[in-house]
Amino acid sequence: MARRIGGAIPPVHECRAACMNQKASHPTDSEQTRLLRGLLQPRAYPHEVGGVERIETHISTVLLAGAYAYKIKKPVNLGFLDFSSLELRRHYCEEELRLNRRLAPRLYIEVVSILGGMDAPRIGPHHAPGAIEYAVRMQRFAQSALLDRMLASGALEPRHLDALAATVAAFHARIDRAASSRDAGADVDFGTPASIEAPMRQNFEQIRPLLESREELAALKRLEDWSIAAHVELAPLMAERRRDGYVRECHGDLHLGNITWIDGEIQVFDCIEFNPSLRWIDVASEIAFSVMDLAARGRPDWGARLLNSYLEITGDYAALKLLRYYLVYRAMVRAKVARLRAAQTEEATAEAGLHRELLADYAAHLRLATGFMAPQATVLIVTHGVSGSGKTTLTQPLLERMGALRLRSDVERKRLFGLAREARSGPEFNARLYAGAASQDTYAELRRVAALALAAGYPVIVDATFPRRGWRDSFRELAVELRVPFLILDCRADAAELRRRVAQRLSIGQDASEATLAVLERQLLEDQALTAEEAEYAIVIDTQHVAPDEMLAQVRRRLIPGFSALDDG
Numbered sequence: 001m002a003r004r005i006g007g008a009i010p011p012v013h014e015c016r017a018a019c020m021n022q023k024a025s026h027p028t029d030s031e032q033t034r035l036l037r038g039l040l041q042p043r044a045y046p047h048e049v050g051g052v053e054r055i056e057t058h059i060s061t062v063l064l065a066g067a068y069a070y071k072i073k074k075p076v077n078l079g080f081l082d083f084s085s086l087e088l089r090r091h092y093c094e095e096e097l098r099l100n101r102r103l104a105p106r107l108y109i110e111v112v113s114i115l116g117g118m119d120a121p122r123i124g125p126h127h128a129p130g131a132i133e134y135a136v137r138m139q140r141f142a143q144s145a146l147l148d149r150m151l152a153s154g155a156l157e158p159r160h161l162d163a164l165a166a167t168v169a170a171f172h173a174r175i176d177r178a179a180s181s182r183d184a185g186a187d188v189d190f191g192t193p194a195s196i197e198a199p200m201r202q203n204f205e206q207i208r209p210l211l212e213s214r215e216e217l218a219a220l221k222r223l224e225d226w227s228i229a230a231h232v233e234l235a236p237l238m239a240e241r242r243r244d245g246y247v248r249e250c251h252g253d254l255h256l257g258n259i260t261w262i263d264g265e266i267q268v269f270d271c272i273e274f275n276p277s278l279r280w281i282d283v284a285s286e287i288a289f290s291v292m293d294l295a296a297r298g299r300p301d302w303g304a305r306l307l308n309s310y311l312e313i314t315g316d317y318a319a320l321k322l323l324r325y326y327l328v329y330r331a332m333v334r335a336k337v338a339r340l341r342a343a344q345t346e347e348a349t350a351e352a353g354l355h356r357e358l359l360a361d362y363a364a365h366l367r368l369a370t371g372f373m374a375p376q377a378t379v380l381i382v383t384h385g386v387s388g389s390g391k392t393t394l395t396q397p398l399l400e401r402m403g404a405l406r407l408r409s410d411v412e413r414k415r416l417f418g419l420a421r422e423a424r425s426g427p428e429f430n431a432r433l434y435a436g437a438a439s440q441d442t443y444a445e446l447r448r449v450a451a452l453a454l455a456a457g458y459p460v461i462v463d464a465t466f467p468r469r470g471w472r473d474s475f476r477e478l479a480v481e482l483r484v485p486f487l488i489l490d491c492r493a494d495a496a497e498l499r500r501r502v503a504q505r506l507s508i509g510q511d512a513s514e515a516t517l518a519v520l521e522r523q524l525l526e527d528q529a530l531t532a533e534e535a536e537y538a539i540v541i542d543t544q545h546v547a548p549d550e551m552l553a554q555v556r557r558r559l560i561p562g563f564s565a566l567d568d569g
Helices: 014-021 031-039 086-100 147-153 158-174 193-210 214-243 283-296 300-314 317-343 352-373 391-402 409-416 427-433 436-455 469-482 495-508 517-526 548-559
Strands: 052-056 060-065 068-073 108-117 120-124 133-139 247-249 259-262 265-268 280-282 380-384 405-408 460-463 486-492 538-542
Touching: 031 060, 031 068, 031 108, 031 120, 068 086, 068 108, 086 108, 086 133, 120 133, 147 158, 147 259, 158 259, 158 265, 158 283, 158 300, 193 214, 193 317, 214 280, 214 317, 214 352, 280 283, 280 317, 283 300, 283 317, 283 352, 300 317, 300 391, 300 405, 317 352, 317 436, 380 391, 380 469, 391 405, 391 460, 391 486, 391 548, 405 409, 405 436, 409 436, 409 460, 436 460, 436 469, 469 486, 486 548, 495 517, 538 548
Parallel strands: 380 460, 380 486, 405 460, 486 538
Antiparallel strands: 052 060, 060 068, 068 133, 108 120, 108 133, 247 280, 259 265
C-alpha cells in the first residue's frame, strides 16, 4: 500500500493542505461510489484476492487487493488539481505512472482500465475500449518498510540514509531541467523567484486566520518577516540557479513517509503528479524537505548526515546559501497542514485527542522553523594526519552532532579530475591524482568551498592530510578573515597501524580514498609536524585509543559556549 494509514498522523503534502478548508462533496449515490462498492468484490480482479481493503485520501481511493494496490482518483476539481473528467483522470494516472517509475519502478506497474458496469466492474488492460474509470496498479509492500516507520521502530540505520542520498543525487542528475530565460518556453515560470515566493507567503496567509493568541500571531509574524526578507536577499541567487539548470522536475514530496527500503534498495513513491509547479523546483528545496523531516522526527544529526552525503556526491555547495530558507519553508508547510487539520477537528468531542496532537504538531514545526531561522555558530576545523590516521571516521560523528559541512580532500580531488566519489582511477591515473600539482589544486578548491559554506552560516570541517604548514596557514587565515574560531584535529596512529588500515581500505575498495601504501610512505616522509604555535589551537587525538565520544568531549571543551549542539544530552 502506498500511503501510511493509522497510528501517527498520516503525512499530507503541501498540495493536499489546500483542500483542507474546501468542501469536496462526493454524494453517496454518485457513480464512483457505486463503482467502488463493486470493486470491493474479489471477483472484480484478474488475480487471486482474498479480500479488498479500502483506504481514502482527499483526492484518491486506494484498494488493497491481493498482492496489489489500485489507486483511483476522485472526480474533484480543487483549483490546484482537476480530476473532474474521465479523460483528466486517465491523463493523471498516466502521469503518476510516468513520474513515479523514475524512482520506484518496482512499485508502479501499469495503468489499468476499469470495465463493465458500475455495479459489476472488472479490472482490464489500459487501452481496452469502453473504460468507465482508470486506476494505477502498484505492488503492495509492508508498511514497516516505510522509512518513517523504520525510524520509529529503531530499524533505520545510517546506511539507509547514505543510500537515500545516493538515490536522490542520481535522480537529480538525470531528470529534466526547466527552460532558461534564453530558451523557448521560458514563459513557464517554474522556479523563478516569484513562483518560489507565492507558496511561501501563502503558508502564512492560510495559518494566520486560525490563530487567536497574541503570542502565536507574534511568533508567526517573526517567521513571516524573516522569510520575506530572506527571499528578497536570495532572489538573485534563485534566478541564477534556475538559469544554471538547478530547477528540475523533482519528486516534490520527499518526506520519510514516501520512502521505502525494499530488498536492500531505496524506493521513493507518491510524487506530485497533479501540479507541475510543485515538482519543478530547485533541487535544494527537494533535499531540504528530507533534512527538515529528519529534524522534525528528532534526528537532526541524521539530517546532517544525509545532507553531507548528498553534497559529497553532487558538489552543489552553492545550494547552502538557499538551504536555510527552504528548511524554514518546508517546516512551515508541515505546520500549516497540522493547523488546518486541527481546525477540522472538535476539541470537545471524541476527536479531542487528535485535536491536541495536531496543535502540538503545529507548535513543534513552528519551533523547528524558528530554529532554522536563527543564526548558527560557525567554526573552521581542519584535520592533520596521513592516510589511515582515522580522520574520516572521527569527523563523521562530529559533523552530525554539530550540523557541520565536511569537505573531504579525497572527494574534491576526484571531482577536479571528473571522477565520481567511489570511482577507481587505476594505477597510472592514481599517480596523477596524488601528484603535487593535483594536491595544490585540491587545497585551493577546499578553501574556496569552505569559504562559501562558512559565508552561508555553516560550521565547516575540512578532512584532509594537511601535510604542509603553508596549507594549514591558508585555512587559519581564512578563519581570521571570516572571524570564526579555528581548530586543528591532529590525528595520529603508529606506522604499523597506518599501513594496516590503508591496506584494508584498498582491499575493500568502498571509500573515496585511493591512497596506496606508496602514497602513505611518501606522506610519512614529507609531513610537516605542527609547530608550537599551531599546537596552541590543536587537539592531538590518538585514534588507536580515543573513541569518537571522547573526541567529541575534547572538541566540546574547546568550543563551548558557542556550540550548544555539542552539549551533553
